[in-house]
Amino acid sequence: MKTHIAPPNTTTSLSRRELLSSMAALPFLGYAASGSAAQDDPQTSDAGLLGHRRIGTGPEPVLVMHEWLGDHANWEPVWPYLDGGRYTYVFADLRGYGWSKNQRGVYSADEAVADGLRLMDHYGYPRFHMVGHSMSGMIAQKFIAAAPSRIKSVVAICPVPATGFKADDKVMSALQSVIENDEAAKKALIARGGGRYGDAWLNFKLGLARRAASKEAMYGYLKMFTGTDFATQVRGTPIPVLAILGRHDIPFYQEDSVRKNFAPLYPNLSIVVCEEAGHYPMLEAPVFVAGNIEKFIASHRSAA
DSSP, X not given: OOOOOOOTTOEEEEOHHHHHHHHHHHHHHTOGGGGGOOBOOOBOSBTTBOOEEEEOOOSEEEEEOOOTTOOGGGGGGGGGXXXXXXXXXXXXXXXXBGGGTTOOOOOOHHHHHHHHHHHHHHTTOSSEEEEEETHHHHHHHHHHHHOGGGEEEEEEESOOOTTOOOOOHHHHHHHHHHHHOHXXXXXXXXXXXXXXXXXXXXXXXXXXXXXXXXXXXXXXXXXXXXXXXXXXXXXXXXSOEEEEEETXXXXXXXXXXXXXXHTTTOTTEEEEEETTOSSOHHHHOHHHHHHHHHHXXXXXXXXX
């Protein structure tokens, strides 16, 4: 059974059987062959550019960013399923993370957008698709506010909305504990669907988080996604937006909340729900994520 993108302001919910059937069908849709897509060597931050890696040589450029508790490594399970003949993916690490760990900054959404635009300018991509996860799902929307003429479409995975992740003192204290305390971080991962997998997966994801970022960057981006609100700047934008959600995520990132926060801003909103994922669909269901990203951006290609 083939999955499909919901039309604007609708939802697609896929069962385990549908998901597995879709995965089985992927070789016939051309995704299996893309495991050999051309890959540049990773580029650490240099000459003012974010650290990054390009995958593919296709005519449609796609900029991809990461979440608060991980860097590009979150996306590695997705890479074999990307169609490098149709798309060129630029996986970028934000300041203080991964290949950009030595690059400090103010860790704001505006800075992240400026860094992303500079990187795409470096490769001569005047217009591109934007993919973000969680906190960078918020940054992806900031690209719409800052440079709408540059953005063809946005895929926001388990995203923080343009209004931010509002945190009172108790919630902020809990989030700060995630930075400093492994047990607090595991508790956050469990709440976001990780408790279904056992200690091995939790320890794996915790390792990704601890290797990903400097504490300075984590505190900086925490301030960003809890204290930024640019909803008025994007309200009514015609740019197509796809939200990919995990059924087992916390309520803030589930369908009802996302529709409430996104639909009033983005009239061309589509939502897809992965029944087998929590907050980390790219780790939990990478074929699903790759397939839905590419089906969506394929339907929103336009002239460079």
